[in-house]
Amino acid sequence: MGGSHFGSRRSAPRPPCKGLTDLSDSSEESFGYDSRPRRRNTLMLTMPSTTTEFSSTLAQATGGAAPTPGDIVLWAVLVILAIFGLILLFMVLQVLKLFVQALLSDARVSLLDLVMMRFRKVPPELIVINRISAKKAGRDIATNMLEAHFLAGGNVTRVVRSMIAADKAQIDLTWDRATAIDLAGRDIQEAVKTSVDPKVIDCPSVQSGRMTIDAVAKDGIQLKARARVTVRTNIARLVGGATEETIIARVGEGIISTIGAADDHKSVLENPDRISKTVLAKGLDSGTAFEILSIDIADIDVGENIGANLQTAQAEADTKRFQAQAEQRRALAIALAAEHDADAAKNRALVVLADSEVPKAVAESLRTGKLGLMDYYRMQNLQADTGMRSAIGGHPADKQS
Secondary structure (H helix, E strand, C coil): CHHHHHHHHCCCCCCCCHHHHHHHHHHHHHCCCCCCCCCCCHHHHHHHHHHHHHHHHHHHHCCCCCCCHHHHHHHHHHHHHHHHHHHHHHHHHHHHHHHHHHHHCCCCCCHHHHHHHHHCCCCHHHHHHHHHHHHHCCCCCCHHHHHHHHHCCCCHHHHHHHHHHHHHCCCCCCHHHHHHHHHCCCCHHHHHHHHHCCEEEEECCHHHCCCCEEEECCCCEEEEEEEEEEEEECHHHCCCCECHHHHHHHHHHHHHHHHHHCCCHHHHHHCCHHHHHHHHCCCCCCCECEEEEEEEEEEEEEEEEHHHHHHHHHHHHHHHHHHHHHHHHHHHHHHHHHHHHHHHHHHHHHHHHHHHHHHHHHHHHHHHCCCCHHHHHHHHHHHHHHHHHHHHHCCHHHHHC
């Protein structure tokens, strides 16, 4: 086709163009080609020869005429387009099976979208299979929405399956809400399953390491209870709602407060369902991602007599306190007795001192004439009589001893 074109334009062959020869020479100079015998690089020898071969090929294609620079550019563009077409054909063949599968499943996806998925690094198989599944279940989800969720890091298959399950269970679950739940890190498929089939939560949980919830009634008897909470996922509050740990904590708090408000432990043992009704009436599922359906007391046992233990401990503490106070009073009495003994010894010393002053006073009285001699003798007789009576009757100090 190229030969006929050039043939129609020029009737006779013409000599090689001088500009092409100059271009060939300049190309040889630019590539470092030199006709003088010297060492040459292998690459410098190969490229001019390749250019010459390409020019010869173009000359043969154009009917023997030397190609112009425009012809070279044209053929280069044609070669690039051919390579690009082969690549595009290869990519189309890869996704052709998916295109036919989507077309036959009434979930049409254009070939251009399938090819562009390859460039966006989105697996076309994943998008097409999930679109077909949703379409067959009655949910028409656009491919760009599926791609956007995949590129955002979500699990497309899990979201589509959860939406299909929710639709079959007549649960209102939109695409935006399902993708938001999935991107938030929640298991949307498990949430839909729990909405259809409620699950049971043990209270206390196994991870806490405790087997029972311990509480004390007003009579001081300890009760050990274990409950089972049946919950259902609330899809509307799944984003931002509290988890199972909050449910367990609230139920445990309700059981403790209900047992603690009972007058005695017997009333709790007689009606354990009273705990369930009281706790369930408090609305413990508010602000959580679950809806509490029932709270059942699985087991309740009698523990220790906490009141008696506390009273015993209080009595022991009071005994020690009273003993300490008695010891304090005894030490105070001993101190007071020692103080009184010291005062008595002091008074006796004062008496002895006063007795030693009597002879001095008598002598002074005799000297000054205030006391007569006969008076002194009478005083001596009186003292002798007193001493005799004391000897006969016994000294008071001897009687005390």
